[in-house]
Amino acid sequence: MMRTLRIAALAAATLCASQAAAAACPPPDRDAAALIALKTADFEMADAAARETMAFALIDCLASPDPAMRDGIAYEGLQRWLRAKVFSPETLRALRTRLFAQLDAPDPDGVARPFAALVLSELARTDRIAPWMRLDEREAMVERAASYLESVRDYRGYDAExxxxxxxxxxxxxxxxxxxxxxxxxxxxxxxxQAVAIQAxxxxxxxxxxxxSERLARPLLFIAKRDLHDEADWSAWFAALSARLGDPALAWKDAGxxxxxxxLAAVLQMLYLQVDLGDDPGMAKMKPGLVAALKALP
Incomplete structure (x- = not known):
């Protein structure tokens, strides 16, 4: 009970800190050199309580405009610990709450939300490897993931700085x-x-x-592998995806x-390559609709 209260208090304190004008990154008790040393040591921390505190601190670093800090330390450290299964379900819930808050917070540099989503993908993975979410929690995460993907309007990818x-x-x-x-x-x-279609x-x-396009194709392939959709359903889905091209009168004379x-061509081709080379029965049910969409492509 005391452990749960401690983690809840830590999450609450971290959430309050996130609403401050500037997040502490590096955290007050560590400088950049200390974080680099932690990475060099493969993020090994023997003290579980210190590791939990550091995990919450690294979430603030996901908003850093410095890619070495954001991607190379914050994301890699959180991924390392999440894949090592070092956190209790209580800590995972607290981390999830903090990351959800980051999705809702201002993001002036356009990096905090995408990296919160990336860490949330790792958090979702932990539940697949060793289930800890309740049904309602998993449902809420599906909705948050879908809503986030649909909401993205910042299409910047890589920037040299x-x-x-x-x-x-x-x-x-x-x-x-x-x-x-x-x-x-x-x-x-x-x-x-549905969310993938919006961004595909x-x-x-x-x-x-x-x-x-390759990254968007991946969830579709794994959805197909579940084999919960028949050929007719996939055909209808691909037809609706193709309809997102818009007014046929704009063909070949409008930049949009x-x-x-x-x-559309990129995601269809990515999917076709995997479906054609594979032998999964669920993925095979994509093929008629996929071929029809490719043939209908202007």
Whole structure:
């Protein structure tokens, strides 16, 4: 009981800190050199309480405009600990609360939300490897992941100074980790599939150049592997995806239409390659609709 209260208090304190004008990164008791040393030591921390405190501190560093701090230390450290299964369900819940708050917080540099989503993909993975979420918690996470992916309007990928933002790709990774979880039902998979469709052919007419189409294809492949959708359902889904191209009168003479065609062709081709090379029965049910969509592509 005391441990649960301590973790809850830590999460509350961290949430309050996140609402301050500037997050502490590096944290007050560590400088950048200390964090680099921690990474060099493969993020080994023998003291479990200190490790938990550091995990919450590193969430603030996900908002750092310095890619070495944000990606190379904060994300890598959190991923390392989440994959090592060092946190209790109580700590995982507290981390989830803190990351959800970061999705809702201002993000002036456009990096905090995408990296919160990326860490949330790792958090979702922990529940697949060793289930700890209640049904309502898992349902809420599916909705948060789908809503986040649908909401992305910052399509910046890599920048030489800031590094990666990659909101769409990170949202797709989160959807993929959830789609891999056998505890999800068909309605939840449909919610993720709906979100993927929004960004697979974004209405804004942005042409992907940083591998987003490949990342968006992955959750679809794992949804198909669950084999909960028949050929007719996939055919209808691909037809609806193709309809996102927009007004046929714009074909070949509108920049937005051309960008949407580029994205649609990319995701269809990514999927076809995997389906054609594979022998999974669920994925095979995608093929008729996928082939029809490719043949109908202007």
């Amino acid at each position: 800031v590094g990666w933002r990659h909101g769409v790709a990170h949202g797709a990774d989160w959807a993929m980790q959830l789609a891999l979880n056998p505890a999800l039902d068909r309605a939840q998979l449909d919610r993720l599939r 052919v974004p209405a804004a007419g942005h042409a992907y150049v940083f591998g987003e 239409w051309l960008a949407r065609r580029h994205d």
